[in-house]
Amino acid sequence: MLTTSFAGLSLGSSTFQCGRKLQQRATLRVAAPVPQTIEAAHKKGAGSTKNGRDSNAQRRGVKVYGGQPVKAGGIIIRQLGTKVHPGVGVGCGKDFTLYALQSGIVVFKKSKYDDKVSVIPFEDYEKPEGQKRKPDGRRAKKRKLYPSRVVLAANDANAAFAAASS
Known part of the structure; x- marks a missing residue:
């Protein structure tokens, strides 16, 4: 009978001594003291910029x-x-x-x-049909109607030379 009443308890347990139950002792753990850090007044470190990693163009x-x-x-x-x-x-x-x-x-x-x-090669190159100058085109007609000052001056000089020689 005695064995059945104490079946759940172990004899080596610290909670059971001399047939009566004792309160468990609470263990206090003392932490090691942490050193306090006191910050002095100073500027914070400047962070690096997130720009400036772009590569140069390849000019393709x-x-x-x-x-x-x-x-x-x-x-x-x-x-x-x-x-x-x-x-x-x-x-x-x-x-x-x-x-x-x-x-x-x-x-x-x-x-x-x-x-x-x-x-x-330059000798073998032939301009495409759309890039050739047309003799009766708009530009040719415009040049006939409105000659440049260089052409007018040359014509005047030729006329003056012809008049002087005759």
């Missing part, structure tokens, strides 16, 4: 357009990858820059698969 694009003259070695296009492929008289650099191998006129050709740029 077409430098000489179609129908314009270019010297040998002149840069025609600066590009990233071969968006425009080199044609006749054009070389490609290691950074895909297209440059003229000979002096001449720049010509762009667009096909179904790729765009090409070529340099045609």
Whole structure:
């Protein structure tokens, strides 16, 4: 009977001594003293700016357009990858820059698969039909009606010379 009444209690427990229950002792833990920091009057540190990390522009694009003259070695296009492929008289650099191998006129050709740029020598270049001057065009008629002052002065000088010599 005695064993059944004390079945839930252990004899080695600190809460049971000499057959009666004692109150548990509360353990007080004393924390180590934390040193106090006293801040003096001073300026706060300046934070770094969040700007100023932008890179410089690469200046890519077409430098000489179609129908314009270019010297040998002149840069025609600066590009990233071969968006425009080199044609006749054009070389490609290691950074895909297209440059003229000979002096001449720049010509762009667009096909179904790729765009090409070529340099045609000055002697072989023929202006497209829309860029040729028409002898009976609006500009030619305007020049006849309103000649420049240089042409008028030359005509007056020729007339004066002809009158003086006769």
